[in-house]
Amino acid sequence: MREVRVERYDAAEVEPRWQARWDELGTYRTDLTDTSRPTFYLLTMYPYPSGDLHIGHWSIKTPTDAIGRYRRMHGDNVFFPIGFDAFGLPAENAAIKAGVHPREWTLANIERMRRQLRSMGATFNWEAEVVTATPEYYRWNQWFFLKFLEAGLAYRAMAPVDWCPKDQTVLAREQVVGPDRVCERCGTQVVKRDLEQWFFRTTRYADEFLRYEGLQWPEPIRLMQTNWIGRSEGSEVVFRTAPDDHQPGGDELRVFTTRPDTLFGATFMVLAPEHPLVERLTAPDRRGDVERYRHEARRKSEIDRLSTEREKTGVPLGADAINPVNGEAIPIWIADYVLLSYGTGAIMAVPAHDERDFAFATQFGLPIRQVVAPVGHGGDDEADAAYIAHTPDEELVNSGDYTGLSAPEGARRITADLEREGRGKSAVTYRLRDWLISRQRAWGTPIPVVYCPTDGIVPLGEGDLPVVLPDDFEFKPTGGNALESHAAFVNATCPRCGGPARRETDTMDTFVDSSWYWWRYLSPHKDDGPVDRELEERWCPVDQYTGGAEHAVLHLLYSRFFSKALADLGLIHEREPFKRLFNQGQILGEDGERMSKSRGNVQDPDDLVSRYGADTVRLFLMFMKPWEQDAPWSSTGITGLSRFLNRVWTVTLDPHGQESGGREEDASRGGGDGGPSGSQALRALAHRTLKRVTDDYEGFHFNTMVARLIELTNALMRYRGTALAGSPDWEETIRLLLLMLAPAAPHITEELWSRRLTVAGEPWRSIHQEAWPAVDEALAAEETMELPVQVNGKLRDRVPMAVGLPRAEVEEIVRAREKVQAALGGQEPLRTVYVDGRLINFVVR
């Protein structure tokens, strides 16, 4: 037994040393102009500089780093940049609270987070870093805005918008969440306001958003986007108002319907309370009720609309509309279940075939007329529920000339006939709204327009950019936009007439910043344009993007909008930003809730890193769960990964040593005898492991990847101190182990690799510049196996035998077994199922 002990692995010493060395050598710098190797653009969602990196950042970024290192070992030129999403409200709140300029607060946090990010030992391309709150970056937001204006992709409009009373700003539709309609950032319930605001015309690409060809995106994300866009095909039908004592009639009332086949069943019409024609159509004796209802509806959208099951409400206007297919006059109502923002803000109500209309009709005693029925069922006007079932053989009833047609055919014919008369047409509507980008906040990209008393709204010229945020904000404790009271900022000159003008004080949604940052990484300091077109063509789209699923209809949809808009402007060549997307699961707080400072359940990785080292933390995060799965945080189990790395250290540096322990004879240990056959078996295991680990890296199955490496290390551990230790096969196994582990645990593998090179008298070379090893398939193939034997599907025996024996021979061997005979009980099998090399099953019954 050897007395000499190798020193233990000291992460605190090894990790910073290598991090410094890699920096110094520029090991991970990427030459974007290198055309000799395939490019691999690896992107992970850039962090908001809140001040502290938490364990969730590690759990997305370190496995992503492992992917990059793995690709690098395959010879790819990997670009893996990082930056900071540096505009946003927390900085303003800090400014109000602590009286510091939001820039100072943000830059200090960034500095702190850079240090924390570096402790991961990741291959970030720091030379490409972008910080969105710098004029160097946000001037291009302004530039895009001007280009979008020219292209009709940006516009200003009055609209009922969502206002967050706490954050004191409007929000995009995507940023209002849940049944309670709360602010995505702060959870406060939003209220409706009529305001004139800036929009990006996302709806221009609604149909294109629905096409995902060539995108390897998770199905749930695509579904969420598809549902969000909410494309709906149907017809627009023009009703006209009937004349009466109070108005001349003849106004067009357009409705959108997905069921033009039910047009004969329309027994009333409903307008949204805010519909512009309400005023004009209301009969004098109805005015009081109508005004009251409209007021009530307005108020309702401001208080919680928790109960979606609430009773239908509405009032009649005292006017009629004429159904274009049969000339029938039907009463016009207003009701808050019809939304102004969807379709045309008006519906034809067909209570027989729509649940909501049915409920409304029942509530107010309006007629119900069935116009679609299964063949031979006629019609029923006393239905107790709306008939909305779609049977293949349903036909139109009570529908004039169309009676007897199948429902789809009826829909086609009715629409076609209306179209001929100019009273309707096929139509498509979307749930998707244009993106409201104005924010009444100071810490964001100033919108580059001025309001001139003579010229109105005037966009600045490109030469006037950037519009820079002032250095001397004064934030009031009451909140509000500090830019508004900043005279030097507000007082501007009209670029058109040269006279005094008021500068726009709204800034852009920070999602504008994050909609194009990966293009900027390619040339972060380029000052004659936002994107280097040549590099964009070489590197884009992004090969692999990683981040949370919470951005399904926010960042990920906005980014697709930018791709299409910029491609249409000729700035880039690709219409999709991210070829392959992966959503890692979230690490929740120990309480199972989303980690947040306000809940006080944020986990700080720094403690763990100083106790166990970055490699252990990286491995633990990969090992604890499948990457895509959410899980509450618990550090239980991290010691297992720490022990694992210690064993890797031990088998590499001290193969001949032996722990004193309850060991038996060497020869009987761990199934290995230390002789030539054991030696072969070890190498075979190494190659089988390599095969599986390779597959696991490819599929991002990091948890099983780590498990396989632990297994291999445990096998090495069993052979340690035997004659096999230190043999060429042993050494080869160690070499493979370190290479396989290198992407996941970069520091310890670099240290061990370098020590081995020293011992071998070879010049130093980073393990992270080695090639991924090739599997020796012949070696990896199993030679012997244990064949499971079933009788009637129940496991009865396991029989060791050579691989590849003919079936007859296998059966003979197996049936000779005592246990098998006992289980067969002397019966001759009716049938024998043999799955080559997997299993044999005798059916006796």
Next chain:
RNA sequence: GCGGAAGUGGUGGAACGGCAGACACGCAAGCCUUAGGAGCUUGUGCCCGCGAGGGCGUGAGGGUUCGAGUCCCUCCUUCCGCACCA
């Protein structure tokens, strides 16, 4: 209500339709010891049994199959998205 994901030991989690529970934590017993937040060995799904062994087991219930955690049907539970979208 609609759409999606998921239910496996004490715990985190493994399992091309073919040995359920890999790997790890925890726990137990033992070894070693410079007595540590260290290392090593063995065991550990549940029940019966001293043991050999047997029975039962993947949310519930049906089905397909020689064989089902895995496929199909009907439920239950949890989480996520949408919120009267005509």
